[in-house]
Amino acid sequence: MDSELRTVLVVGTGLIGTSVALALRQKDVRVLLADRDQGAVRLARELGAGEEWQPERGEPVDLAVIAVPPAHVADELLELQRRGTAAAYTDVASVKAEPIERAAELGCDLSAYVASHPLAGREKSGPGAARADLFLGRPWALCPTPQAAPAAKAAVLRLVELCGANPVEVDAGDHDRAVAVVSHAPHVAASAVAARLADATEVALGLAGQGVRDVTRIAGGDPGLWLGILSGNASPVAEVLEAVAHDLAEAATALRALAEGDGTAGDDLVHLLKRGVAGHGRIPGKHGGPAPAYVVVQVVIGDRPGQLARLFQVCDEVGVNVEDVRLEHAPGLPLGIAELSVQPDAASVLTAALHERGWQVP
Amino acid sequence: MDSELRTVLVVGTGLIGTSVALALRQKDVRVLLADRDQGAVRLARELGAGEEWQPERGEPVDLAVIAVPPAHVADELLELQRRGTAAAYTDVASVKAEPIERAAELGCDLSAYVASHPLAGREKSGPGAARADLFLGRPWALCPTPQAAPAAKAAVLRLVELCGANPVEVDAGDHDRAVAVVSHAPHVAASAVAARLADATEVALGLAGQGVRDVTRIAGGDPGLWLGILSGNASPVAEVLEAVAHDLAEAATALRALAEGDGTAGDDLVHLLKRGVAGHGRIPGKHGGPAPAYVVVQVVIGDRPGQLARLFQVCDEVGVNVEDVRLEHAPGLPLGIAELSVQPDAASVLTAALHERGWQVP
Numbered sequence: 092m093d094s095e096l097r098t099v100l101v102v103g104t105g106l107i108g109t110s111v112a113l114a115l116r117q118k119d120v121r122v123l124l125a126d127r128d129q130g131a132v133r134l135a136r137e138l139g140a141g142e143e144w145q146p147e148r149g150e151p152v153d154l155a156v157i158a159v160p161p162a163h164v165a166d167e168l169l170e171l172q173r174r175g176t177a178a179a180y181t182d183v184a185s186v187k188a189e190p191i192e193r194a195a196e197l198g199c200d201l202s203a204y205v206a207s208h209p210l211a212g213r214e215k216s217g218p219g220a221a222r223a224d225l226f227l228g229r230p231w232a233l234c235p236t237p238q239a240a241p242a243a244k245a246a247v248l249r250l251v252e253l254c255g256a257n258p259v260e261v262d263a264g265d266h267d268r269a270v271a272v273v274s275h276a277p278h279v280a281a282s283a284v285a286a287r288l289a290d291a292t293e294v295a296l297g298l299a300g301q302g303v304r305d306v307t308r309i310a311g312g313d314p315g316l317w318l319g320i321l322s323g324n325a326s327p328v329a330e331v332l333e334a335v336a337h338d339l340a341e342a343a344t345a346l347r348a349l350a351e352g353d354g355t356a357g358d359d360l361v362h363l364l365k366r367g368v369a370g371h372g373r374i375p376g377k378h379g380g381p382a383p384a385y386v387v388v389q390v391v392i393g394d395r396p397g398q399l400a401r402l403f404q405v406c407d408e409v410g411v412n413v414e415d416v417r418l419e420h421a422p423g424l425p426l427g428i429a430e431l432s433v434q435p436d437a438a439s440v441l442t443a444a445l446h447e448r449g450w451q452v453p
Numbered sequence: 454m455d456s457e458l459r460t461v462l463v464v465g466t467g468l469i470g471t472s473v474a475l476a477l478r479q480k481d482v483r484v485l486l487a488d489r490d491q492g493a494v495r496l497a498r499e500l501g502a503g504e505e506w507q508p509e510r511g512e513p514v515d516l517a518v519i520a521v522p523p524a525h526v527a528d529e530l531l532e533l534q535r536r537g538t539a540a541a542y543t544d545v546a547s548v549k550a551e552p553i554e555r556a557a558e559l560g561c562d563l564s565a566y567v568a569s570h571p572l573a574g575r576e577k578s579g580p581g582a583a584r585a586d587l588f589l590g591r592p593w594a595l596c597p598t599p600q601a602a603p604a605a606k607a608a609v610l611r612l613v614e615l616c617g618a619n620p621v622e623v624d625a626g627d628h629d630r631a632v633a634v635v636s637h638a639p640h641v642a643a644s645a646v647a648a649r650l651a652d653a654t655e656v657a658l659g660l661a662g663q664g665v666r667d668v669t670r671i672a673g674g675d676p677g678l679w680l681g682i683l684s685g686n687a688s689p690v691a692e693v694l695e696a697v698a699h700d701l702a703e704a705a706t707a708l709r710a711l712a713e714g715d716g717t718a719g720d721d722l723v724h725l726l727k728r729g730v731a732g733h734g735r736i737p738g739k740h741g742g743p744a745p746a747y748v749v750v751q752v753v754i755g756d757r758p759g760q761l762a763r764l765f766q767v768c769d770e771v772g773v774n775v776e777d778v779r780l781e782h783a784p785g786l787p788l789g790i791a792e793l794s795v796q797p798d799a800a801s802v803l804t805a806a807l808h809e810r811g812w813q814v815p
Binding site for chain 1: 572573584586589591592594621623627628630631632634635636638639640641642643644645646647648649650651653654656657658659660661662664665666667668669670671672673674676677679680683684687688690691692693694695696697698699700701702704705706708709711712719722723725726727728729730731732733734735736737751753759761762763764765766768769775776777778779780790813
């Protein structure tokens with residue numbers, strides 16, 4: 092079966108659509124661009140994402156990628172199919188059950204359609220934020236219905252491959268429940284923690300450390316965009332949030348009891364903290380495997396040009412691969428700590444080499 | 454007033470106590486060590502944190518640092534004061550109101566005592582995890598009572614200075630409410646989000662991205678240690694958790710209404726997301742100032758030795774200071790993205806230099 096993609100139509104040239112187009116252009120696929128907003132098409136074209144689609148030309152298209160908000164996917168699919176636009180169709184919306192159901196209701200041809208969702212994004216939006224490598228190494232969920240033809244599945248798999256992503260075939264309902272747990276509900280929880288900081292005192296903010304920075308980082312995302320995502324996956328997200336709210340209310344009750352001197356109330360709290368440790372430990376590490384036991388080597392660095400270059404130069408000299416790096420903020424002082432995650436057997440080599448060269452390795 | 458510290462006694466040689474001792478030893482302060490666990494004292498001594506305290510010698514001590522769990526601070530203070538151990542006293546527990554109240558109840562001499570709390574820690578514990586630079590550039594809260602003598606305040610300020618931390622004078626109650634918002638409640642919220650992952654499907658975990666990793670990072674902390682911290686600050690933490698739980702329950706209600714087709718329910722949700730954006734924006738950035746508008750330059754890197762050294766070498770060559778760095782994980786592929794945070798005016802310089810040298814800067 093020839094699943095080669097010669098020409099792909101991208102409908103919706105926002106962040107995701109334009110990034111797909113840019114990735115395909117790097118692989119010399121011909122890309123046609125469409126968007127209700129002519130300015131967005133023009134910008135995407137100027138970025139090298141492809142050329143403007145001229146539907147009246149009736150040019151043959153191997154795959155149409157529908158990159159519009161979840162609520163509009165099915166209508167767009169129907170319109171494109173009525174025109175006989177492409178041999179196969181997919182969409183890239185972040186929820187999957189609702190668009191598929193609606194497409195079935197509208198009488199779309201489900202044999203030519205495989206819904207999908209690349210797990211990639213940025214805090215910025217629009218074609219200007221697009222990147223050809225946005226999907227490199229990221230999971231890309233595929234949710235084919237039983238009606239989907241092998242040729243349609245092959246075309247969408249080829250798209251995922253050309254974008255450098257990892258295809259994950261999953262039932263649409265399972266997908267939606269999964270992203271509720273690992274993406275949508277954590278976003279709302281981060282917002283609720285960050286909301287407390289909105290009316291916190293300056294004193295409280297002055298005592299903020301790395302922990303609360305990490306917990307609330309994603310709370311900076313665009314509220315309008317997130318309303319669309321959450322609305323499209325409302326019931327699964329609500330279910331997770333109800334469970335989180337329940338746990339937090341119980342933790343508060345336990346703390347109130349502890350404040351009243353009831354020592355046994357600590358058990359409930361420890362149980363929650365232990366479940367948190369267990370859940371945290373299940374998140375896969377880099378490269379998709381289980382979280383590896385890296386050792387963190389901490390190095391004191393000055394906050395001026397050249398320090399990090401010299402530090403990584405040492406790592407290079409002794410052949411140590413740095414798996415991850417984190418710079419610890421040092422409020423008020425021009426000093427920081429670089430935390431280098433390395434393989435356990437590399438830690439002593441690196442520590443010794445850094446000591447020898449006069450670095451402060453506590 | 455001579456606030457020089459010649460001899461300091463550290464009672465409790467865990468992570469914080471031993472780190473204080475190591476910092477003082479680096480400044481040539483004489484440090485005496487005590488702990489109910491003889492093994493902990495021995496280990497601290499072997500690490501170069503000081504020598505074992507011999508109370509029967511009656512050696513004059515300028516300051517006693519009480520580094521024991523919050524519930525034992527006041528008893529320890531009373532015992533030390535009965536012996537006339539030191540000229541001034543402080544403690545370093547993570548809650549402040551309760552130990553001070555209890556010290557007053559026990560009839561401790563409050564003129565010689567200034568409670569304090571360094572905002573620093575690690576996920577590891579014990580003297581073996583101690584570091585002389587643990588407090589470098591970190592806030593260190595001081596909570597003097599009205600009874601505190603100037604000499605006692607000066608001694609504790611000198612301690613903070615010798616440890617390289619930033620003193621922040623704050624009322625004990627305000628301190629406890631502040632850390633409830635910026636540290637204790639976020640920890641429990643992270644645990645509750647992470648707890649959902651404990652029984653999540655493999656599919657869900659396979660779709661986990663950077664967002665949920667950040668939100669749940671601190672949930673990996675030791676449950677026993679955290680029970681002690683939360684118990685000592687029970688009411689303020691309960692208050693914050695009740696507010697977070699309430700917001701999440703309301704968000705769930707809004708989502709249930711949206712699922713039923715009530716479009717107006719989205720307003721409540723957007724309101725919460727907007728408050729989250731506002732709160733997130735108030736967290737001070739590096740160096741204690743307001744969060745600066747750094748620009749993120751993204752660079753595609755291979756996951757092998759030498760790449761980061763070459764990357765930072767380029768930054769160095771063009772005189773660009775990297776304010777923060779983050780390596781994005783690329784599950785399944787030996788490729789990653791380094792996100793370099795730089796000053797806005799340095800971004801174009803760096804991007805051009807990297808392009809010129811053949812780096813993939815999307």
